[in-house]
Amino acid sequence: MTDCKQFCTFFLNGLFFGVEVLKVQEVIRYQEMTRVPIAPAMIQGLINLRGQIVTAIDLRCRFEMPPRPEGQLPMNVVVRSDDGAVSLLVDEIGDVLEVPDNAYERNPETLNAVARELIRGVYKLKERLLLILDTEQAVSLPAAFNRPAPKGN
Amino acid sequence: MANTPIDEIVKEFLVESYENLDMLDRAMVELEKDPRHKASLDNVFRTIHTVKGTCGFLAFSRLEKLAHSGENLLSRIREGMLPLTSARTSGLLSMVDAIRHALATIEATGLEPQEDYAAIIQQLVLLTDPNASATAPEIVATTPVLVPMAAPAEVAPAPAESTADFAASLLPLPVAPALENVAPPVAPPPVAPPSAPITPAVDDSQPPLATQNPADAAMPKHSAVSDSTIRVDVSLLDKLMNLVGELVLARNQVLQFTTQYLDTSFLATSQRLNLITTELQGSVMKTRMQPIENIWGKLPRVVRDLATTCKKEVRIEMAGKETELDKTIIEAIKDPLTHIVRNSVDHGIESPEVRVQRGKPAEGCLKMRAYHEGGQVNIEIADDGGGIDSERVKQKAVQRGLITAEHAARMSDHEALHLIFLPGFSTAEKITNLSGRGVGMDVVKTNIEKIGGTVDLQSQFGEGTTLKIKIPLTLAIIPALIVTSGGDRFAIPQVSLLELVHLEAEQARQQIEFIHGVPVYRLRGQLLPLVFINRELKLDDQTVNAAASESLNIVILQADGNPFGLVVDEINDTEEIVVKPLGKQLKGVTCFAGATIMGDGRVALILDVMGLAQRASVVTEERDRSHGESSAHARKTADTRQTLLLFEVGAGSRMAIPLSVVARLEEFPQSSVEHSGGQEVIRYRGQILPLIRVSKYVLTTEGAPPGKDEPMQVVVYSEHGRSVGLVVGQIKDIVQEAITVKRHALGNGIFGSVVIQDRVTDLLDVKAVIRRADPSFYPAKDADLAAA
Numbered sequence: 001m002t003d004c005k006q007f008c009t010f011f012l013n014g015l016f017f018g019v020e021v022l023k024v025q026e027v028i029r030y031q032e033m034t035r036v037p038i039a040p041a042m043i044q045g046l047i048n049l050r051g052q053i054v055t056a057i058d059l060r061c062r063f064e065m066p067p068r069p070e071g072q073l074p075m076n077v078v079v080r081s082d083d084g085a086v087s088l089l090v091d092e093i094g095d096v097l098e099v100p101d102n103a104y105e106r107n108p109e110t111l112n113a114v115a116r117e118l119i120r121g122v123y124k125l126k127e128r129l130l131l132i133l134d135t136e137q138a139v140s141l142p143a144a145f146n147r148p149a150p151k152g153n
Numbered sequence: 154m155a156n157t158p159i160d161e162i163v164k165e166f167l168v169e170s171y172e173n174l175d176m177l178d179r180a181m182v183e184l185e186k187d188p189r190h191k192a193s194l195d196n197v198f199r200t201i202h203t204v205k206g207t208c209g210f211l212a213f214s215r216l217e218k219l220a221h222s223g224e225n226l227l228s229r230i231r232e233g234m235l236p237l238t239s240a241r242t243s244g245l246l247s248m249v250d251a252i253r254h255a256l257a258t259i260e261a262t263g264l265e266p267q268e269d270y271a272a273i274i275q276q277l278v279l280l281t282d283p284n285a286s287a288t289a290p291e292i293v294a295t296t297p298v299l300v301p302m303a304a305p306a307e308v309a310p311a312p313a314e315s316t317a318d319f320a321a322s323l324l325p326l327p328v329a330p331a332l333e334n335v336a337p338p339v340a341p342p343p344v345a346p347p348s349a350p351i352t353p354a355v356d357d358s359q360p361p362l363a364t365q366n367p368a369d370a371a372m373p374k375h376s377a378v379s380d381s382t383i384r385v386d387v388s389l390l391d392k393l394m395n396l397v398g399e400l401v402l403a404r405n406q407v408l409q410f411t412t413q414y415l416d417t418s419f420l421a422t423s424q425r426l427n428l429i430t431t432e433l434q435g436s437v438m439k440t441r442m443q444p445i446e447n448i449w450g451k452l453p454r455v456v457r458d459l460a461t462t463c464k465k466e467v468r469i470e471m472a473g474k475e476t477e478l479d480k481t482i483i484e485a486i487k488d489p490l491t492h493i494v495r496n497s498v499d500h501g502i503e504s505p506e507v508r509v510q511r512g513k514p515a516e517g518c519l520k521m522r523a524y525h526e527g528g529q530v531n532i533e534i535a536d537d538g539g540g541i542d543s544e545r546v547k548q549k550a551v552q553r554g555l556i557t558a559e560h561a562a563r564m565s566d567h568e569a570l571h572l573i574f575l576p577g578f579s580t581a582e583k584i585t586n587l588s589g590r591g592v593g594m595d596v597v598k599t600n601i602e603k604i605g606g607t608v609d610l611q612s613q614f615g616e617g618t619t620l621k622i623k624i625p626l627t628l629a630i631i632p633a634l635i636v637t638s639g640g641d642r643f644a645i646p647q648v649s650l651l652e653l654v655h656l657e658a659e660q661a662r663q664q665i666e667f668i669h670g671v672p673v674y675r676l677r678g679q680l681l682p683l684v685f686i687n688r689e690l691k692l693d694d695q696t697v698n699a700a701a702s703e704s705l706n707i708v709i710l711q712a713d714g715n716p717f718g719l720v721v722d723e724i725n726d727t728e729e730i731v732v733k734p735l736g737k738q739l740k741g742v743t744c745f746a747g748a749t750i751m752g753d754g755r756v757a758l759i760l761d762v763m764g765l766a767q768r769a770s771v772v773t774e775e776r777d778r779s780h781g782e783s784s785a786h787a788r789k790t791a792d793t794r795q796t797l798l799l800f801e802v803g804a805g806s807r808m809a810i811p812l813s814v815v816a817r818l819e820e821f822p823q824s825s826v827e828h829s830g831g832q833e834v835i836r837y838r839g840q841i842l843p844l845i846r847v848s849k850y851v852l853t854t855e856g857a858p859p860g861k862d863e864p865m866q867v868v869v870y871s872e873h874g875r876s877v878g879l880v881v882g883q884i885k886d887i888v889q890e891a892i893t894v895k896r897h898a899l900g901n902g903i904f905g906s907v908v909i910q911d912r913v914t915d916l917l918d919v920k921a922v923i924r925r926a927d928p929s930f931y932p933a934k935d936a937d938l939a940a941a
Contacts, residue, residue, distance in 0.1 A: 034641065034756040037690035039742050046735075046748055046756040051399045053748045053756055055736035083737045141738055 003101045007130065009094035010077055013065040018097065018130045023079050027093055030073040040141055047087055054078060056087040062138055064114050079135045086139040099123045099130060166207050167260050173200040174253055178454035181242055188237040198227045204252060213265040216255045222277040223248040229281055244280045248273055387480065390441055397437045398630065398731035404430040405752035445523045446474040448487045452494050456519060459498045466505050466516040467498050473523035478530055482624055485604045489597040493534050493620055494519065501538035501618050513537065529648060535619040541612040543569035550575065560863060563801055563883040570610050574598045605648065633730045633759065636708060637723040639692025642757040644730050644749055645708060649762040651716055653724060654707040661705045669817045674707065674718055678889045681709065683718045684769040690744065712766030732759060744768055798868065799885040799909065803848045807885065807914040814919055816871040818884060820864040835878060845926040846880045851902040851917065870919055877923055877930060
């Protein structure tokens with residue numbers, strides 16, 4: 001009776017996230033990357049994606065979550081943004097889910113500032129909650145970084 | 154047809170007409186120089202005729218009418234019935250401007266402008282009258298004013314023109330016959346129209362022209378050229394360029410594999426791939442290359458108009474028109490170049506009277522030169538005008554509040570010249586519509602720097618000014634030096650590379666010196682600040698500590714004319730790299746200009762030398778290191794030379810002290826000065842450092858007292874474990890010189906004078922100054938000795 005949306009899902013620090021399927025360009029395994037010195041911490045490095053240079057953003061860092069445990073390699077969710085492809089580094093990839101629109105609910109007011117900025121809303125699934133990531137926000141630097149890196153230290 | 158928002162035909166008409174008009178500008182100016190140059194005249198005529206014809210076809214009647222009146226005039230000139238005077242040229246040029254304006258309106262709205270161009274048309278009609286021409290006043294092309302003239306018969310056309318739009322299409326008719334019969338010199342054409350039959354203008358006017366046009370002979374050649382070329386969308390070329398970039402990367406990767414396999418056919422194939430790719434890359438690059446003439450071509454017209462307006466005589470000379478540049482770069486330098494040329498004519502070249510007075514030919518000369526050099530294009534714009542008065546520049550800068558008075562006093566001439574690149578600077582006494590609004594040179598500079606170029610200015614007051622622009626050939630694929638540091642690879646654009654220096658551990662220990670913890674290297678007698686990339690980019694701190702014990706690789710780079718040494722772990726190779734932009738997340742990181750993909754498929758960052766230099770504070774606006782000058786000196790003089798620190802005290806008096814007595818050079822904010830026992834002191838490294846203002850103790854022309862915001866330049870002098878700070882005006886340079894004292898004992902505090910860098914420089918007697926300022930500085934015995 002209601003419309004459905006498809007989401008590409010992934011796990012991050014135990015939370016279950018979704019990105020609209022149409023926004024996802026591809027999902028790839030961990031890639032060697034080139035670090036960018038003196039860049040904001042959330043920028044993990046640059047990936048060569050078939051001749052295209054893609055910036056990799058560590059979502060854990062963006063969400064101000066603790067770093068990934070040693071030895072666990074992240075996966076790349078390459079999303080399309082206004083500024084070309086950007087790769088989001090996540091813990092683990094889930095299935096592509098079709099969820100009904102009526103399971104949607106807005107963020108509870110109690111979310112902290114970072115989460116409120118990055119999470120658009122929540123789908124109540126049977127066994128867990130699916131958090132919808134705002135990709136444009138996720139690939140942008142937090143407001144505090146939006147000026148040139150300070151000189152020196 | 155014309156009412157629909159720009160269909161294909163109109164678009165083509167616009168493109169073609171713009172091109173034709175550009176050509177027209179050039180031809181006109183040429184024609185003025187040599188009015189009998191038949192080919193140019195035919196060219197001009199044909200162009201106007203084409204515009205007219207197409208306008209008629211597309212029903213742009215007002216524009217057609219305008220073009221027609223121009224054609225009228227031109228046909229008379231072409232038949233030798235009228236001489237081409239300056240007034241006529243101006244009239245024709247103002248018509249060209251009007252047409253261009255109309256084209257712009259058509260491009261924007263799809264409709265021709267409402268204006269009926271009566272003023273210009275009437276002016277053209279008047280100019281067609283041979284009798285009036287003798288008395289015709291000079292008409293300035295940029296401001297087409299209707300000049301009333303005493304030629305009653307010709308005033309008549311005015312009402313005819315203002316009647317109605319459709320009258321316009323009538324106008325051409327009487328003229329076409331006039332073209333055929335050369336006899337009637339001034340058939341007053343515009344008077345006739347009302348009675349003429351209403352037929353579309355094109356039909357009648359074109360055939361006669363086409364058949365009897367003597368220029369027809371040249372036509373086949375012209376069309377042959379247009380047959381062999383096609384118009385290609387620039388975005389398609391861009392895409393092609395990107396693909397070739399990818400191919401180059403893939404080729405590089407394949408070539409790396411060839412070292413691992415011994416299969417000869419594979420080797421041969423990859424060799425072929427290599428060659429073809431290189432050739433393809435070259436050809437694709439070429440499709441985007443355009444001769445600089447494309448923008449230069451417009452300049453003679455600009456200069457001509459401007460010179461007429463300013464009542465100056467200016468000749469423009471161009472060399473290296475065929476020099477080719479990438480299209481994107483051509484676009485980027487178009488406006489800056491025009492601006493520079495305008496400046497040269499408006500501010501640079503003097504009026505004929507002044508020039509004659511100064512013993513120069515009345516006609517000023519603007520020389521433009523373009524040439525390739527070391528993968529870059531150099532463009533020089535030189536005028537033989539009045540040059541820039543650095544004093545006046547300083548005054549203006551002070552007046553406009555861009556710098557403080559005493560900052561100005563301490564400034565070198567070269568620095569002062571560069572003030573004109575500050576935003577909001579202008580020396581023009583009055584604002585004209587041409588220049589003097591104070592927006593300009595700063596925009597020129599930023600625009601050129603945006604595409605990785607540099608601007609330098611040299612000026613001899615009274616002799617002229619030369620502006621030198623260096624720009625890269627292309628932005629897409631650049632040669633770069635690959636270095637490794639802290640385990641990462643970086644590409645350094647070859648453009649900013651000066652040389653490479655390798656120091657063995659032993660040499661490194663001896664030749665790397667520290668000034669207050671800042672490492673410097675003496676390169677042929679010139680102090681070169683060193684920047685450790687590992688420390689700047691926080692890669693890995695080992696090299697910094699190991700500096701004294703390991704061999705060093707120094708990449709000597711140039712940022713804004715300031716050389717500095719970048720210490721890297723390893724220097725690998727030079728390679729052609731494809732520049733890829735960084736994502737928006739990395740825009741704030743100024744040290745990187747982009748990224749590229751290396752042969753092994755990994756990404757490497759491209760260093761932005763300017764950004765890196767800024768981060769490491771190598772580039773400060775203040776210091777004039779006069780690199781070339783002093784290193785040339787260093788080579789000439791023998792080993793008896795002494796190393797001297799040059800500085801300025803007060804207004805423009807240069808002083809020197811041996812570098813050996815200098816402990817450190819420091820900069821303190823004025824606010825940190827404190828007072829103790831009636832003396833100025835400063836807290837410095839946990840001690841109290843007494844300050845001595847040198848200007849108080851030596852006879853100098855008094856400069857203005859330093860402003861509150863200006864940092865003080867302090868030379869720290871140490872002896873017997875005690876230190877004193879000498880406050881000087883501005884640190885200039887460190888030079889090695891063989892000193893010959895030219896004049897002795899000028900007064901207290903000065904040993905004598907020497908000539909350094911072709912300027913008189915006083916040798917400061919540091920001890921005498923300190924003794925006078927602070928008698929307690931030397932222990933009693935020492936003081937006696939020194940006095941003796």
